[in-house]
Amino acid sequence: MATNPMHQFNVYRIGPEIKLGEVDISFTNASLFMVISSITILLIFNFGSKKNSLIPNKIQLLAELSYSFISKMINDTAGSEAKPYFSFIFSLFMFVLFCNMFGMIPYSFTVTSHIIVTFVLAAFVFIGVNIIGFIKHGFGYLKLFVPSGVPIILLPLIVVIEIISYLSRPISLSVRLFANMMAGHTMMKVFGGFVVGLGIVGGWLPLSFAVALTGLEILVAFLQAYVFAILTCIYLNDALNLHH
Amino acid sequence: MELEAAKMIGAGLAAISLAGAGVGIGIIFGNYLSGAMRNPSAAQKQFPNLLLGFALAEATGLFGLVVALIILFAF
Numbered sequence: 001m002a003t004n005p006m007h008q009f010n011v012y013r014i015g016p017e018i019k020l021g022e023v024d025i026s027f028t029n030a031s032l033f034m035v036i037s038s039i040t041i042l043l044i045f046n047f048g049s050k051k052n053s054l055i056p057n058k059i060q061l062l063a064e065l066s067y068s069f070i071s072k073m074i075n076d077t078a079g080s081e082a083k084p085y086f087s088f089i090f091s092l093f094m095f096v097l098f099c100n101m102f103g104m105i106p107y108s109f110t111v112t113s114h115i116i117v118t119f120v121l122a123a124f125v126f127i128g129v130n131i132i133g134f135i136k137h138g139f140g141y142l143k144l145f146v147p148s149g150v151p152i153i154l155l156p157l158i159v160v161i162e163i164i165s166y167l168s169r170p171i172s173l174s175v176r177l178f179a180n181m182m183a184g185h186t187m188m189k190v191f192g193g194f195v196v197g198l199g200i201v202g203g204w205l206p207l208s209f210a211v212a213l214t215g216l217e218i219l220v221a222f223l224q225a226y227v228f229a230i231l232t233c234i235y236l237n238d239a240l241n242l243h244h
Numbered sequence: 245m246e247l248e249a250a251k252m253i254g255a256g257l258a259a260i261s262l263a264g265a266g267v268g269i270g271i272i273f274g275n276y277l278s279g280a281m282r283n284p285s286a287a288q289k290q291f292p293n294l295l296l297g298f299a300l301a302e303a304t305g306l307f308g309l310v311v312a313l314i315i316l317f318a319f
Contacts, residue, residue: 182313
């Protein structure tokens with residue numbers, strides 16, 4: 001296990017093999033950690049909102065803090081019109097955050113270090129934002145690609161660039177989260193390999209590095225969930241308030 | 245040239261893009277610090293923007309790292 005730093009990203013089947021036609025839908029370790037993080041979120045918010053006391057206990061404090069944090073973020077970036085989409089962005093943030101944080105436990109599995117998971121999340125956001133934009137503005141939503149105040153000669157070039165940058169949004173959104181998580185976990189495993197390789201004499205230096213990296217990775221795990229949510233808000237803002 | 249050696253060189257070249265991420269993160273934090281020193285009362289309000297810029301700058305470098313890993317492990 002210590003020899004290959006990429007070994008931690010292996011997806012393997014636990015339990016019986018289930019096939020739906022050609023597609024393998026058996027329960028894997030990735031699905032196990034998704035279930036664990038979803039259940040943890042549900043438990044926290046069930047216990048957090050059960051007894052609403054004026055002086056909150058710890059779980060209620062956690063629930064209230066995360067709620068007000070995301071609510072404030074949506075209000076600041078996407079305006080009050082984005083209020084109906086609060087529950088979607090909140091669950092997106094909490095899911096990504098808990099998947100990242102559960103990945104920080106040693107010998108656990110990081111769900112978000114697989115591009116297919118993050119790409120599905122980003123594709124949901126992209127398709128949803130498109131639908132909202134077209135419902136709200138009709139074909140006027142295409143004005144998004146024509147920025148105001150651009151000289152008419154430059155316009156064909158600008159429109160092409162805008163369309164390409166718009167279409168690359170789901171890719172950059174998903175690759176950002178995936179690359180951050182994968183790079184961080186690979187780096188931690190590489191330093192762990194150094195500790196084993198250098199032994200009792202020289203292993204202390206990489207060990208202290210690994211401890212510092214764990215702190216950095218916890219910061220990154222929170223930060224990437226936050227960035228994922230805030231970029232969703234920014235895209236939603238483009239769809240809701242055209243030419244603000 | 246051997247294919248294996250070419251792959252290693254290519255992955256190493258792709259990882260150079262992380263230098264750009266380092267420069268970007270340094271610029272973001274340095275400018276935030278100098279701005280916060282000039283006007284400490286406005287610093288707290290710009291902290292989310294700092295984190296956003298940090299994450300965006302780091303991500304562009306990591307795209308290069310992903311290319312390196314794809315060269316090493318996917319082909």
